[in-house]
Amino acid sequence: MDRTPGLSVRFKLTLSYAGFLMIAGVLLLAAVWVFLLRYVPDRAMLINPDDRPANGVFPIRSALLDVFAPRAAAVLAFLLVFGLLGGWLLAGRMLAPLTRIADATRMATSGSLAHRIRLPGRKDEFRELADAFDAMLARLEAHVAEQRRFAANASHELRTPLAISQALLDVARNDPTQDLGEILDRLHVVNTRAIDLTEALLVLSRADQRSFTRTPVDLSLLVEEATETLLPLAEKRGVTVETSGDVAPAFGSAALLLQLTTNLVHNAIVHNLPEKGTVRVETAVGPETVVLTVENSGEKLSPQSALTFTEPFQRGTERVRRDHAGVGLGLAIVQRITEVHDGSLTITPRAAGGLRIAVQLPAPPARFTDRTSGQ
Numbered sequence: 001m002d003r004t005p006g007l008s009v010r011f012k013l014t015l016s017y018a019g020f021l022m023i024a025g026v027l028l029l030a031a032v033w034v035f036l037l038r039y040v041p042d043r044a045m046l047i048n049p050d051d052r053p054a055n056g057v058f059p060i061r062s063a064l065l066d067v068f069a070p071r072a073a074a075v076l077a078f079l080l081v082f083g084l085l086g087g088w089l090l091a092g093r094m095l096a097p098l099t100r101i102a103d104a105t106r107m108a109t110s111g112s113l114a115h116r117i118r119l120p121g122r123k124d125e126f127r128e129l130a131d132a133f134d135a136m137l138a139r140l141e142a143h144v145a146e147q148r149r150f151a152a153n154a155s156h157e158l159r160t161p162l163a164i165s166q167a168l169l170d171v172a173r174n175d176p177t178q179d180l181g182e183i184l185d186r187l188h189v190v191n192t193r194a195i196d197l198t199e200a201l202l203v204l205s206r207a208d209q210r211s212f213t214r215t216p217v218d219l220s221l222l223v224e225e226a227t228e229t230l231l232p233l234a235e236k237r238g239v240t241v242e243t244s245g246d247v248a249p250a251f252g253s254a255a256l257l258l259q260l261t262t263n264l265v266h267n268a269i270v271h272n273l274p275e276k277g278t279v280r281v282e283t284a285v286g287p288e289t290v291v292l293t294v295e296n297s298g299e300k301l302s303p304q305s306a307l308t309f310t311e312p313f314q315r316g317t318e319r320v321r322r323d324h325a326g327v328g329l330g331l332a333i334v335q336r337i338t339e340v341h342d343g344s345l346t347i348t349p350r351a352a353g354g355l356r357i358a359v360q361l362p363a364p365p366a367r368f369t370d371r372t373s374g375q
Helices: 009-039 061-109 125-174 180-209 219-236 254-270 330-340 366-374
Strands: 043-046 056-059 215-218 239-245 249-252 277-285 289-296 344-349 355-362
Touching: 009 061, 061 125, 125 180, 215 219, 215 254, 219 239, 219 254, 219 277, 219 289, 239 254, 249 254, 249 355, 254 277, 254 289, 254 330, 254 355, 330 344, 330 355
Parallel strands: 239 277
Antiparallel strands: 043 056, 215 249, 277 289, 289 355, 344 355
16 A cells, blocks of 8 residues: 655654754753852952952853853764764664565565575564564465465366266267266266365365354264264164263354264264274363264274375375265364364374374353353
């Protein structure tokens, strides 16, 4: 935005330094003058023993003023020049860190987020500001890189069902002998996958925007709703789902927390043993937090591979071809919903195989807890 031209900060500081020095000089000269007036008499008797008629009373203060005034003016002029020059140099030295910060800001505005100020020297106010700005640039650079990677992966994932649909349509148009029913079934599957991916992207976007109202939510009720919804899928895959725990009041968006719970249970059912798999869902309450834990049986996983599961579109090669395998955003959505609710997500491989995923969320404020318990 355009700003009205005015004096620079350096010039203002220079005038401030020079003005303060001038005021100090005037006060000092005034103190000297008051001292002289107090201890120097107004008049003095001049006595000449050799010349009696020449004896008389002569003024001293007026003569002193004639001598003091020009010298005081010279001192004030020197202080003014010294204050302006010295103030200009001091202001430039003091504002040098701000110049480096401003240069870094302009580079960041132009799109260069890799630059860092790295201000040397002791940790003063300018150093703290520069370090905070460097930390902000690092977070922005990581966020932009993550968004670019996410956009590239999302584009790739969306392009795949669209390309398959295009190929199926070309086959149906160019080969009349093909079974249209089979083609329609395959198109339905591909289209369903594209819809699921789009809805997952929308959920992830809404979670990133934090545009939701926080209300008290009982995680145990969300667990019941999610397990009932996914029970047919569990029965189809031969997975036993067990739930336990106490009432677990959380604070946030009921819709997003239900999405989180559903994703965790769905992930535990799908990525399980081929037969006789198990899923355990438990809620627990701590002093200031509530914990939702989902455990499942499955193949043995390394801690290093578990760290990548929350990355968007990160899936094992064996999982991609299974039915109901999802779109690769399940745990990424879980992590984002957990983060926007100021919680933490822990993924731990089980020694017997499978995963243990724990979501820890803050408990509701006391006023909401008291209101809920009183109803």
